[in-house]
Amino acid sequence: MQSAIRKVVIIGGGTAGWLTAGLLAARHRADSNRALEIVLIESPDIPTIGVGEGTWPSMRMTLQKIGISEADLVRNCDASFKQGTEFVDWSSTGGDSRYYHPFSFPAEYSSLKLANYWLEAADRFSFADFVTPQASVIEAGLAPKQVSTPEYAFNVNYGYHFDAGRFAELLHKHVVDKLGVTYVSANVGSVESHDSGDIDAVVLTSGERVQGDLFVDCTGQRSLLIGQHYGIDVVSMKKFLFNDAAIAVQVPYSKPDDPIASATRATAVECGWIWDIGLQTRRGIGHVYSTAHADEAQAMASIRDYVTRTSPGVQLDDLTFRSIPFEPGYRREFWVNNCVAVGLSGGFIEPLEASALALIEQAASIISEQFPANRELMSVVARRFNARMLYHWERVIEFLKLHYVLSERDDSDYWRDCRSLETCPSELRDKLMLWQQQPPWHDDAPRVDELFPSASYQYVLYGMQFRPEYVYIQGDSDAEERARVDRLLHTNSDKTRQMLSLLPTNRELVSAMTALRGVA
Numbered sequence: 341m342q343s344a345i346r347k348v349v350i351i352g353g354g355t356a357g358w359l360t361a362g363l364l365a366a367r368h369r370a371d372s373n374r375a376l377e378i379v380l381i382e383s384p385d386i387p388t389i390g391v392g393e394g395t396w397p398s399m400r401m402t403l404q405k406i407g408i409s410e411a412d413l414v415r416n417c418d419a420s421f422k423q424g425t426e427f428v429d430w431s432s433t434g435g436d437s438r439y440y441h442p443f444s445f446p447a448e449y450s451s452l453k454l455a456n457y458w459l460e461a462a463d464r465f466s467f468a469d470f471v472t473p474q475a476s477v478i479e480a481g482l483a484p485k486q487v488s489t490p491e492y493a494f495n496v497n498y499g500y501h502f503d504a505g506r507f508a509e510l511l512h513k514h515v516v517d518k519l520g521v522t523y524v525s526a527n528v529g530s531v532e533s534h535d536s537g538d539i540d541a542v543v544l545t546s547g548e549r550v551q552g553d554l555f556v557d558c559t560g561q562r563s564l565l566i567g568q569h570y571g572i573d574v575v576s577m578k579k580f581l582f583n584d585a586a587i588a589v590q591v592p593y594s595k596p597d598d599p600i601a602s603a604t605r606a607t608a609v610e611c612g613w614i615w616d617i618g619l620q621t622r623r624g625i626g627h628v629y630s631t632a633h634a635d636e637a638q639a640m641a642s643i644r645d646y647v648t649r650t651s652p653g654v655q656l657d658d659l660t661f662r663s664i665p666f667e668p669g670y671r672r673e674f675w676v677n678n679c680v681a682v683g684l685s686g687g688f689i690e691p692l693e694a695s696a697l698a699l700i701e702q703a704a705s706i707i708s709e710q711f712p713a714n715r716e717l718m719s720v721v722a723r724r725f726n727a728r729m730l731y732h733w734e735r736v737i738e739f740l741k742l743h744y745v746l747s748e749r750d751d752s753d754y755w756r757d758c759r760s761l762e763t764c765p766s767e768l769r770d771k772l773m774l775w776q777q778q779p780p781w782h783d784d785a786p787r788v789d790e791l792f793p794s795a796s797y798q799y800v801l802y803g804m805q806f807r808p809e810y811v812y813i814q815g816d817s818d819a820e821e822r823a824r825v826d827r828l829l830h831t832n833s834d835k836t837r838q839m840l841s842l843l844p845t846n847r848e849l850v851s852a853m854t855a856l857r858g859v860a
């Protein structure tokens with residue numbers, strides 16, 4: 341008889357720890373057969389990373405599963421609505437090169453290759469404008485839905501921008517008060533193991549032992565269990581993606597009712613790029629750069645220049661700029677013995693498409709949905725978890741590299757190195773060759789749990805001005821399909837007009853939701 345898994349110990353109270361606790365508790369607390377006990381230990385001395393403000397639409401489902409209302413998120417976390425990313429200056433310098441990677445799929449994407457038809461009209465429309473109303477909605481600074489639209493429902497797909505610290509606090513309160521997770525504020529000092537190599541207990545610096553059956557390492561960059569205890573190293577991804585440091589700053593709006601951008605803006609600069617995220621009361625701005633190509637003083641000058649250009653009236657000396665080094669890569673294994681790493685402890689790569697929280701959601705969902713009933717099953721779940729997370733990491737690396745390798749920027753060694761095909765993963769090189777004759781399609785991202793569907797590849801590829809050499813544009817179309825496309829384009833432009841007239845601004849929607857404070 342294998343020993344049952346009855347107690348989970350999560351170390352770390354950042355977003356990774358609380359999301360994992362929330363998803364696990366929400367799924368298992370009602371299961372009287374299992375009676376799963378969940379304990380979360382968080383150091384009172386080690387702060388969370390404090391960044392991670394851009395999320396994906398998947399966060400809506402995660403919050404629903406955990407049982408948090410959207411109104412609570414908006415009221416408590418300085419949150420606003422995010423509909424995708426706007427990329428500025430990525431293909432060339434000077435401000436003219438801009439495109440959107442919106443969250444909505446191109447219309448009728450499952451069965452219609454609109455990209456083929458867009459290629460005929462590429463000199464007149466941006467790809468995103470051709471296939472979805474969402475680019476226009478973002479451009480106009482509008483919300484993804486009306487004030488009366490039910491929670492989590494939408495006119496166009498969306499995720500959130502929020503304050504990472506306040507988000508962790510909201511999760512903490514909900515998960516402890518409503519889902520019965522036990523919280524321990526203490527430092528883990530050491531680990532005690534069984535002869536099998538499984539962890540028996542973590543020992544707090546007070547001397548108290550906390551035993552468990554499964555240990556989740558959410559200790560961030562310290563990687564206390566998977567890195568320090570098990571010695572699993574980081575597979576560096578610097579050969580593909582050079583960025584290994586960030587400088588982050590919070591910038592207040594000049595007026596409380598300044599517009600809130602509906603997408604993250606990612607502006608490419610000489611030795612990296614700068615994120616710009618609009619919350620209710622401030623913007624979160626950060627410069628991600630490569631220390632092999634620029635020192636901290638150069639990076640600081642670059643972000644200070646960006647803040648000055650984009651934030652009239654702001655006094656730079658009033659702002660606090662914070663440096664955050666990171667090692668781009670992921671752990672060789674994520675689940676070892678009875679210990680699984682979720683969040684930064686398992687790896688991190690630059691936040692160009694804000695994929696870290698989405699990876700946390702994936703990891704925590706797998707753990708909770710495939711939760712092993714006993715120790716023997718845990719080894720099976722662990723092998724599958726490792727294979728699945730590795731697949732996701734490899735796709736994230738490829739997708740991020742796509743943004744660089746297609747650039748025509750030639751203004752620094754950084755960009756020349758980023759563009760070099762030598763620094764491109766071989767699978768991506770193959771795909772780029774294929775896309776010379778056919779747009780990215782379902783075969784290029786075939787799995788149901790794919791983080792980046794082929795539509796995302798289309799948005800970036802065509803936004804970056806990639807044009808196929810050999811595409812046989814209308815080869816497989818017939819008159820009926822062409823008529824369907826024409827109808828669709830009309831519908832899209834009607835929908836665009838309607839949305840532009842009906843939707844409130846991002847600011848108006850969050851103001852309406854926060855004004856209802858206390859009414860619900």
Ligand SMILES: Cc1cc2nc3c(=O)[nH]c(=O)nc-3n(C[C@H](O)[C@H](O)[C@H](O)COP(=O)(O)OP(=O)(O)OC[C@H]3O[C@@H](n4cnc5c(N)ncnc54)[C@H](O)[C@@H]3O)c2cc1C
Pocket residue numbers: 351352353354355356357381382383384385386387388389390391392393394395504526527528529558559560561562564586588626664666682683684685691694695696697698700
């Ligand atoms: C510059 C930058 C920008 C980012 N932007 C985005 C973004 O836009 N979108 C996105 O999805 N992600 C982003 N991320 C990633 C995101 O911030 C993280 O994935 C997310 O916050 C999860 O962090 P974490 O919980 O793993 O670690 P942390 O927040 O670092 O939490 C670690 C926890 O472990 C605890 N701890 C550590 N050691 C001990 C110990 N010995 N005993 C007890 N407790 C301990 C700490 O107290 C803390 O509670 C960004 C990351 C960086 C670096």
